[in-house]
Amino acid sequence: MNLTLAHLYPRLMNIYGDYGNIQALKYRCKKRNIKLNILNIHPNTPLAQNSFDLLFAGGGQDQQQLIIAKDLLKHKQVIHQAANQGIPMLTICGSYQLFGKYFQPFTGPKLPGINIFNAYTIASKQRKIGNIIVKWNSKLLVGFENHSGNTFLQGNTQPLGKVQIGFGNNGQDKTEGAVFNNVFGCYLHGSLLPKNPHFADHLIQLALKNKYGNIKLTPLNDSLELITHRQVINRTKKLRHPLLKYI
């Protein structure tokens, strides 16, 4: 079996260790004898229809986000078509914001997004920094958020999950991330997928299902991943505890 992953703007959108997500997908596919081809999409690289089974886009700095925002608009149609076909995609932070309707930076004009998520983002003065725990279906996701943008979901857009500890989309409504079909957006750095192997496998499973039908993923020895996941939860709880955080 083989899958093709389109990685949007690997050189520009790669801050806060988001590259770890690619490493996790590669590793977890390789262990199962699934060949994962990586299609690096830089500014001005074309992205053909039906050329990918998975898509990833990470976070970047404001200036980098400005560079890619224009380029991303060129791929709007292709990405919409893929989203409607159920292609799984993961977008984080700066990319997540541009998968919404628009991002309004502190200074300068609005950056139009590609409108996959019915959501918009406005830069705020308060930077939301810290470990974060999110309830996703019946499971937890752990990561580290660091963003000034406040994202607001509109209509009946579903969040990725509910914030248990941390700020999430906007620090107000306890939502974190957004979901449209199999497209996921969130603020979770950390890196996300290595520490949340259940979510990594969910993406791989969705991609395989589109291409090969229902396939049972071979379970991997995830003991280190799961201890790390638990340890991050414990550390996050301790750092937020009113007394224990001082020890």
Next chain:
Amino acid sequence: MSSMHITGLISFYLALLIGKIIACLSKLFPFIGGTALPGLIALKIDPQLIKKFQQTNKLQSIIITGTNGKTTTSHLTSHILTTAGKKFIHNKTGSNLLRGIASVLINQSSIFAKLPANLALWEIDEAILPSAINQLKPKIVLFTNLFRDQLDRYGEINTVLTNWQQAVAKLPQSSHLIINLDDPSLNYLSHSFKHKPNISSFSLSQQLSTRQTPLHGSDALFCPKCLAPLNFTHIFTSHLSHYHCSKCSFKHNKPQLILKPTSKKSQYTIYNNQASFPVKFHLPGIYNLYNLLASINIAQTLNIPQDIIQTAVKDFQPAFGRAEEFKINNKQTKMLLIKNPAGFNAVLEMLAKKKHLLTQPLLIAINDLTADGKDVSWLWDVNFKLLKSRKSPVIITGLRSYDMALRLKYAGLNEKYITLLPSFKKALNQLKKSSSQPVYILPTYTAMLNIRKILKQQHLN
């Protein structure tokens, strides 16, 4: 003094007096607080304290700032100044925020605010550089490099660069700006200083280049001026390189100082325009060659004679935690501080070059306190592939040891060579059992403090 209003004077002396009292108290009762406490309180009483010290003493400051190499560069510069017989003030404990500067000034000054020297050497945290420049009106400002570092604390790299540009634009005309030209961001930064004759820069020669394509996570891949991709002809480490823009005129132009290797180990030639002179320098790693160039550039700006520079450089010993050496159980041990992807990559590259990375006992200690960076995501931007074929254990410890262990697993290191011991004591005991030397310890900042404390206690018992 005349420019200072009478109420300004009163608050200045009051702040100084209270600062002195707190300094005395914390000497008597060490639990009262750290070295920066007198400065912290004094600045609360008089926020202009540092500026007033500068004015009343006509203090001439040298500021060293940047992401990596601040401490080593300032210690090496200090060593050169001492060898040259200069009297100066220095925040040598590395307390590099405004409160640290204020504390040093309070400690060194008489009760009448007279300082023992009118030259000062400051290692300055990159985030507070604008206020430091504003208060100190420095004679020399040197920038070592700009890498992604503790993004939870400093913010994005462009934010840091913008703050620096604004600060540099406000430098007095008589100031000297010194930059590492191999860092494209710093080259661009120097455009903000209008007094061109007072800019100097340094660079490594192309023979020291290790690659032509940048590693993942390099920070300056695009032209800081027009945002088009940069072309690299020679890369030394991370984005430190010889480069030119693929579109506009921005490029690595002529540096003042160039360091070239010789056929002999630890011996280099320094070129300054037509002149050149040899130096012997024993610190390992490419980044220490930048620290060397930076210190020589400062020394030459201060007109320190060449023979004194050569002598000082030759017998220099590294600072606390920076390529520090000691013995554990009679085994030679080297502790190399790691703070960010660029620094970690440079350390790994150095160990690989020495052929020690795959064979020698290795302890990695990762914490996530404020001084380490609360976000450990950066570990995923380090090139650990270099460790992949290692066939002996890596001991991993610290508050975020699990994240580090997982990182190595995904880099392809066989899990059976990952020894995960979150307790520092257990990890150090395990390290002591290793049979060969040298032994390497790679800690983040507070992990280094933990390790030193344990080793000290064990040594005493």
